[in-house]
Amino acid sequence: MGRSEINCVLIIYDKKSAYDALADFNFPQGLLPKGALGYELDQSTGRFKAFLNGSCSFSLEGSYDLKYKSTISGYISQNKLTALTGISVKILFLWLNIIEVGRDGDDLYFSVGIASASFPIDNFYECPQCGCGLNCGSQQVRKFRFNPFVSSS
Template sequence: MAAHRRLLLLILAVAAAAVGTASAKPTAYEALADYDFPPGILPKGVVAYTLDNTTGAFTATLDASASGPGSSVCEFSIQGSYSLRYQTKITGKIAPDHLTNLQGVSVKVLFFWLNIVEVIRHGDKLEFSVGIASADFGIENFYECPTCGCGFDCNDLLMLLNPGASAANAKLRLRGAF
């Protein structure tokens, strides 16, 4: 009788694990891949998202603590050329190779912050539009997700602050430095 109970418990545990795995919601980064976009168009730290598969309407929510104390945005520079700013809530519509009606993402051009309203994939290029102008970038620039505060240069900044420090400490040290 005890052997039957153990066997029944084992079967129930395996069935529960299978159901949990089958119904697991993909991450926001995995959802982007379903629409042919690389994960790096979103920074690290997406803690929740919604996606209406029939309309393509989506909302992505960033971890507010990743932005630093007292900040409601995720901001960083990329190779000293562009400064990007993500609000903690990003909305828009997604379809294969198209992100439209974007809200919550902006780029600094000269002295002005302009909203990025659309991203279109053309083969190995991503076209980012601010409405009146657009710029193309190679998709290889977006295979990795940037980090709030330091973009892709987190380890380099840490090495300047403390040679020999580990990458795990980089985020903590950098946030405190700003």
């Protein structure tokens, strides 16, 4: 009989929240909507999954419609999220997957492959809420300052 090989992957299940894990890699908590249930992280590869309580969608200041699936995954390293799945943005009439997020000083940039946009990091200090984004209840939480998506060329 042949010998089988077992590959072990270290997955972190600790008391930290998904928001704390983002902070460990120099990202603000507002990249995820309120209500993240937890996360998995393979520290050797940076492969991660964040779990929400179902799918989620909202608009930010009427400028961007965002959709989150119940599981968001990709690779995380200091100042960079790559190979993302589970987050999409509506640009004009098309839904495009956000595939990369990076931090450059006080700005975050978001890439959908063919286009990218940058935003001041202070737009992401607060988590949006499913259904109403940052404009929940009778009070507006804050204005979302943005730069339009531009060609990545």
